[in-house]
Amino acid sequence: MSSxxxxxxxxxxxxxxxxxxxxxxxxxGRIERVGDHLKREWQLYLLLIPTILxxxxxxxxxxxxxxxxxxxxxxFRGLAASPWVGFExxxxxxxxxxxxxxxxxxxxxxxxSLIFGFPMPIILAVMFNEILHQTFKKTAQTIxxxxxxxxxxxxxxxxxxxxxxxxxxxxxxxxxxxxxxIYFLTKSEWFRPIFVGxxxxxxxxxxxxxxxxxxxxxxxxxxxxxxxxxASRWQMVWKITVPSxxxxxxIMLIIRIGNMLEVSFEMIILLYQPATYETADVVNTFxxxxxxxxxxxxxxxxxxxxxxxxxxxxxxxxxxxSKRYSRTSLW
Amino acid sequence: xxxxxLKGIIKAYGAVQVVHGIDLEVQEKExxxxxxxxxxxxxxxxxxxxxxxxxxxxxxxxxGRFVNRVAPKDRDVAMVFQNYALYPHLxxxxxxxxxxxxxxxxxxxxxxxxxxxxxxxxxxxxxxxRPADLSGGQRQRVAMGRAIVRRPKVFLFDEPLSNLDAxxxxxxxxxxxxxxxxxxxxxxxxxxxxVEAMTLADRIVVMHDGRIEQVGSPMDLFLNPANTFxxxxxxxxxxxxxxxxxxxxxxxxVAEFDGQSLPLAQIPAxxxxxxxxxxxxxxxxxxxxxxxxxxxxxxxxxxxxxTLGSEALIHASLQGDPFVIxxxxxxxxxxxxxxxxxxxEPDLIRVFDAxxxxxxxxxxxxx
Numbered sequence: 001m002s003s004x005x006x007x008x009x010x011x012x013x014x015x016x017x018x019x020x021x022x023x024x025x026x027x028x029g030r031i032e033r034v035g036d037h038l039k040r041e042w043q044l045y046l047l048l049i050p051t052i053l054x055x056x057x058x059x060x061x062x063x064x065x066x067x068x069x070x071x072x073x074x075x076f077r078g079l080a081a082s083p084w085v086g087f088e089x090x091x092x093x094x095x096x097x098x099x100x101x102x103x104x105x106x107x108x109x110x111x112x113s114l115i116f117g118f119p120m121p122i123i124l125a126v127m128f129n130e131i132l133h134q135t136f137k138k139t140a141q142t143i144x145x146x147x148x149x150x151x152x153x154x155x156x157x158x159x160x161x162x163x164x165x166x167x168x169x170x171x172x173x174x175x176x177x178x179x180x181x182i183y184f185l186t187k188s189e190w191f192r193p194i195f196v197g198x199x200x201x202x203x204x205x206x207x208x209x210x211x212x213x214x215x216x217x218x219x220x221x222x223x224x225x226x227x228x229x230x231a232s233r234w235q236m237v238w239k240i241t242v243p244s245x246x247x248x249x250x251i252m253l254i255i256r257i258g259n260m261l262e263v264s265f266e267m268i269i270l271l272y273q274p275a276t277y278e279t280a281d282v283v284n285t286f287x288x289x290x291x292x293x294x295x296x297x298x299x300x301x302x303x304x305x306x307x308x309x310x311x312x313x314x315x316x317x318x319x320x321x322s323k324r325y326s327r328t329s330l331w
Numbered sequence: 332x333x334x335x336x337l338k339g340i341i342k343a344y345g346a347v348q349v350v351h352g353i354d355l356e357v358q359e360k361e362x363x364x365x366x367x368x369x370x371x372x373x374x375x376x377x378x379x380x381x382x383x384x385x386x387x388x389x390x391x392x393x394x395g396r397f398v399n400r401v402a403p404k405d406r407d408v409a410m411v412f413q414n415y416a417l418y419p420h421l422x423x424x425x426x427x428x429x430x431x432x433x434x435x436x437x438x439x440x441x442x443x444x445x446x447x448x449x450x451x452x453x454x455x456x457x458x459x460x461r462p463a464d465l466s467g468g469q470r471q472r473v474a475m476g477r478a479i480v481r482r483p484k485v486f487l488f489d490e491p492l493s494n495l496d497a498x499x500x501x502x503x504x505x506x507x508x509x510x511x512x513x514x515x516x517x518x519x520x521x522x523x524x525x526v527e528a529m530t531l532a533d534r535i536v537v538m539h540d541g542r543i544e545q546v547g548s549p550m551d552l553f554l555n556p557a558n559t560f561x562x563x564x565x566x567x568x569x570x571x572x573x574x575x576x577x578x579x580x581x582x583x584x585v586a587e588f589d590g591q592s593l594p595l596a597q598i599p600a601x602x603x604x605x606x607x608x609x610x611x612x613x614x615x616x617x618x619x620x621x622x623x624x625x626x627x628x629x630x631x632x633x634x635x636x637x638t639l640g641s642e643a644l645i646h647a648s649l650q651g652d653p654f655v656i657x658x659x660x661x662x663x664x665x666x667x668x669x670x671x672x673x674x675x676e677p678d679l680i681r682v683f684d685a686x687x688x689x690x691x692x693x694x695x696x697x698x
Contacts, residue, residue, distance in 0.1 A: 222418060
């Protein structure tokens with residue numbers, strides 16, 4: 001007999017079996033739970049791998065290069081060996097008239113695009129939804145989606161031709177009314193309306209698909225109920241369609257605000273010229289000229305980082321405001 | 332008089348006709364239920380009355396006014412939909428007030444109407460909530476509130492309780508009935524649930540394949556179905572159908588089947604149908620269970636006994652067809668295992684023509 005007061009007389013074998021059973025029954029720890037989950041759902045994670053790799057290679061690895069904004073970069077020394085200069089490039093940028101002009105233009109063009117360009121896809125979607133003739137509806141949709149699939153170079157070519165002082169349709173029509181031809185693309189005051197108009201023409205149709213999908217999700221009985229209540233089509237648009245797609249509108253607005261400083265770079269490069277820099281040069285074209293053409297990669301890197309930080313702050317602010325006031329948010 | 336009259340109403344989609352000339356008179360303040368299986372045309376008929384579907388042919392009058400080409404808003408009807416049709420972005424008060432705002436009623440009228448309706452339907456504490464924050468039953472009440480706030484001449488209900496669970500459905504059924512009694516508005520209610528039809532209706536309209544099979548009070552339809560379709564559609568469990576032939580017995584007509592016989596009511600239609608192939612309609616609750624050797628007992632093969640508390644369902648077969656008996660458990664509990672058949676009063680058997688399925692004339696029990 002054992003002198004141990006806890007001795008119960010059980011054999012070692014049964015104690016081991018009991019211990020194993022207890023081990024099996026205990027609540028699994030966090031790591032174990034994650035392991036179980038991975039074991040169960042490994043196929044889904046396998047599907048995720050290509051996207052994660054893409055994000056790492058194209059979005060996260062380049063972040064290593066952000067340090068260029070804080071270094072006196074030399075292509076001969078390389079990124080790692082180039083000396084740190086702190087915020088010197090940022091100070092240079094904010095002392096540079098061209099950068100400040102580009103920043104001003106970016107904000108101006110973005111605001112114009114937001115005010116005139118953002119509502120357009122919504123209006124188009126609502127209008128498409130009201131078209132009852134299916135063939136006409138499909139034809140109209142194809143026509144407005146088409147410019148999205150045309151290369152920016154061709155779009156720019158169309159715009160340049162359309163506004164040409166000699167053979168352009170705009171000047172031709174103006175000529176019918178006895179107006180003098182204007183070389184629109186060399187006039188800085190005309191650049192912004194032409195650019196914003198072109199962007200709307202190119203993208204509004206395609207962007208309307210998101211809103212059309214949201215409209216398709218509205219229960220038809222809401223409209224039927226409103227019809228019985230006596231609502232006109234106009235009232236149904238304002239009291240049912242628009243409020244029902246409001247969460248989608250808000251999400252799209254948040255995304256749009258986040259991308260505010262990302263003014264369509266290619267289109268500006270294709271349409272602007274030194275005569276219109278005053279109103280056309282934006283941060284991205286400034287970065288392109290300084291960084292790629294002028295070889296000042298560090299300064300351009302600082303401008304790009306500034307752009308990204310502003311975009312981050314904007315999207316966070318928009319999301320927070322939206323979450324607080326409309327219960328809708330990106331995250 | 333705010334009744335609704337349908338004369339020869341037809342609905343066709345191209346060459347396909349789905350409602351084949353419906354004639355129906357709904358009296359003022361009456362609660363009429365259109366019932367039938369899916370695809371029988373009941374919802375289409377209701378939508379034609381609402382003006383949501385065009386009428387292909389026939390005449391529709393509401394309150395004596397021909398309304399075939401009148402817009403839904405001018406028909407003075409209100410409709411309650413199956414999925415509530417509440418505006419998710421508006422709170423309960425604004426949902427209820429929607430129709431009044433559209434009609435540009437004054438703010439005072441809207442406020443007092445919403446308060447009144449909120450009180451009638453017990454929605455006052457929820458007026459500020461959005462539909463997403465309400466339970467299914469509360470949402471259905473809001474949908475009804477939207478309908479009653481306009482004080483229309485006719486209420487149209489399109490399967491309003493289908494999305495609710497069984498308990499809530501029973502509760503809401505009673506509320507709808509109470510509301511109808513209180514407001515006294517002509518109501519047309521569509522459902523595929525025969526229990527809803529039986530409990531709510533002043534009159535039931537049974538529809539099948541775009542046609543009306545029978546119109547009558549719930550008990551009239553239950554006791555005296557016009558044909559085998561109505562007989563087997565109304566009642567839970569449905570009426571048992573037994574193929575038989577009428578022969579002349581010593582004391583009147585007798586139905587013979589499977590080597591067994593059942594005496595029938597002594598009425599001319601049955602007496603004159605000797606030799607005729609018929610279908611007997613026997614309600615599960617009209618039979619009396621019988622043990623082995625009971626005189627006049629029709630034997631069945633018992634498969635299963637389901638005890639439901641106060642009553643039991645005996646699932647059996649007769650001539651190879653299913654035959655269900657519903658009996659009170661009390662007093663029979665000891666013999667449930669010993670049941671071999673049933674007896675039934677001749678007056679409670681319904682006899683249908685085997686070929687057309689129509690009830691032979693002259694049968695009937697006053698409801």
